[in-house]
Amino acid sequence: MATETDPPHLPADGPGSPPGRRPEREELPDYGAARARLLERPDLTGSARRTALAALTDDWLAGLLAAAGAPAGVALVAVGGYGRGELSPRSDLDVLLLHDGPLDPELPERIWYPVWDSGAALDHAVRTPAEARAVAAADLKAQLGLLDARHVAGDPALTAGLRSAVLADWRAGAADRLPGLRELGRERAERHGELSFLLEPDLKEARGGLRDVVALNAVAATWLADAPRDGLDAAALRLADVRDALHLATGRATERLSLQDQDQVAERLGVLDADTLLRQVYEAARTIAYASDVTWRAVDRVLAARSGRGRRMSRLAFPFTGAGRGAGAVARGAVERRPLAEGVVEQDGEAVLAQGARPAADPVLPLRAAAAAAQNGLTISYATVRRLAAECRPLPVPWPDEAREQLVTLLGAGEACLPVWEALEAEGLITRLLPDWERVRCRPQRNAVHRWTVDRHLVETAVRAAAMTRRVARPDLLLVAALLHDIGKGWPGDHSEAGEVIVRDVAVRMGFDRESVETLGMLVRHHLTLVDTATRRDPDDPATVEAITKVVATLPQLELLHALTEADATATGPAAWSRWRASLVDGLTARAAARLAGGYPLPTSGAGHHEEPTAEQERLAVEAARTGGPALSLLAQAEVSARTAAPARAGEGAAEPGAGEEGPEPMGVRLTLAVPDRPGLLGTVAGVLALHRLTVRSAGLRELDPIGAGPVLLLSWTVAAEFGELPEAARLRADLRRALEGSLDVARRLAERDAAAPRRRGIPTPPPLVAVAPAVASATATVLEVRAHDAPGLLHRIGRALDGAGVRVRTAHVSTIGADAVDSFYLTDEAGRPLSPQRAGEVAAAVRAALG
Known part of the structure; x- marks a missing residue:
């Protein structure tokens, strides 16, 4: 690839022609003329031209070394991009004159002067192997250049010895050097931006550019990790070809693809137009940038494990072969795996597939995994995304409700969505979900106001x-x-x-x-x-x-x-x-x-309005009114797979580590509960569901008086087991009865369980909104709107706050949209009247305080 690192030069060495006497030398072939003829050949393009130019330069420099009368123990070594055997039309010649002892001080000048005379840009140094290694140890950029050292002329054993020593030094010091290499990349990105989005990008220095390819090769040379290679070489070659065309079009050693040069570059490359050229550049840059992200996450895991801070790991070196992390090959207990969603767990700081996940039978899994990763501030592992792309079938049309809601949950994660989205896009999953996306993908916007591509x-x-x-x-x-x-x-x-x-x-x-x-x-x-x-x-x-x-x-x-x-x-x-x-x-x-x-x-469609009760609901209401206790129905015939039903209100209780990873699919059911009206009902019922690890997808609450003996509250909720099977109806009914009687302290039990469970890493979310709707929202009640990020125990906390405020919840409409709870509660005082404005404000403040 036609990329160069900064050459390994000492301050006394470097480009430019020094003043003083020009050494005598014999006439040699005209390198400048030969180089010009080579660049004009129509049959040589791309990598073949760069290789031919490097070979031409090798022959010329070898002749210069011989003509200079170099003794034994001297070698000319190409480094950086020239060391990789490729040269762009305006590339510098990065050359090291290596020697093993005393050297005639005029020998270097007899080599350098002809190079300067030819007009070629030269970056040079004269060193012994020990000096070269010392410079590399002190200068990371110099060390990177020497990693690509290649013998040109002279004593090959000298070059081989230096190359072996430099590689050994690099591998031995990798733990100390790699953080510095990563920091260099970050500094370049801050200075030059992201190649994937710039209208006038720097092909070499911007993030996703040719410098990053050099860095990835340097990481691979440590033997600690390697980049995902699919498409990487093609992306690097594409950027190198564009760089060559830019050099030829401008006649300058420039790396910036300026607006005024893009049409000429596109024409030289046979590309339709400048927009098509930019799209190709952006696509290549995204491939390189994504490979960099994946590689540096792997490096972080390896270095953390070596330092004793990391978790136990299943694979350390070259973890991108597809057989390891996230591919279902890790033995049970080998690493810590924490459930995130059905079929998705966290491992080594990434979202991966659970061992029992079946991508081929679960078309919603890519979106579920993406949403779970983003909501927990994680990325999806490379192997997991690859497997999802290879095995998952397309979503049916129309999409299952869960697929739509998981997409909304992914987008609702804010900044945490970006790396997850990039991972899905890198494997083609976005265009599979949204075929129309392909037309805007990597599409430039030639407008100074816009800072991004369309997508x-x-x-x-x-x-x-x-x-x-x-x-x-x-x-x-x-x-x-x-x-x-x-x-x-x-x-x-x-x-x-x-x-x-x-x-x-x-x-x-x-x-x-x-x-x-x-x-x-x-x-x-x-x-x-x-x-x-x-x-x-x-x-x-x-x-x-x-x-x-x-x-x-x-x-x-x-x-x-x-x-x-x-x-x-x-x-x-x-x-x-x-x-x-x-x-x-x-x-x-x-x-x-x-x-x-x-x-x-009304703030939410259907809030405060209910159809006539069904026969089953009336039966339960009558039973509750007669017995004075809860009447419960879990409608098994209404069970639907959670993978094709509406998404769940995040578990009203945190999942235990490892729980449910191999369990059956959670099932959604309709829970209908009739209870004689009493204080504290909403918070108590929500707490009991949380104790049983039931998630609430939607909920409605209404008041009935079926036999004229007093009001009965009817709760119609759609619930699902967060992980594993639903609890037995008898056990759930018994716990509800105990909680309502006061013998089961729900709040204490939940607090104890949450304290024992590890805290999940979350993402920053907008603060909750608790507001009183205008009076026109309802003539008979005060409507309290609650909009908040869904979280374990949310409905329980809202219910407790309303109960503590001493208001009656006449009706309620609870729903979860993506990762957001959008709830409406119709409140009255003990006499059944709407709350005064002051009282309503106090209740809203109490709920707001409960949500933190």
């Missing part, structure tokens, strides 16, 4: 939208709209109009209902309308507000459009959003909200 801008918008999910009643629609709002940029015409067509089709395939499809279509079609109207129209003109209210019909839709507008702008770049723009958009949104407020909709 990365979409993901970045979803990341920013994840911080705004508390502002909307439908976080799933916000996140999906953010991910797809510019999907039409891969098609001709107005991208908003094209995007609306695409997103409607995608939403139907994802299994959204008709109303949600309409909302998503509106959001994509009009994702620019709010900011364009706010910045270009008179805010005091009634027609300005009307332009927005014609687009959105309800306050929830306006909330979604407002949040999407801000997420899109902030993800675009600093020039796209400012305090002035934000104030204009906020002002227009407020005016539009006031116009729509006359028909304030």
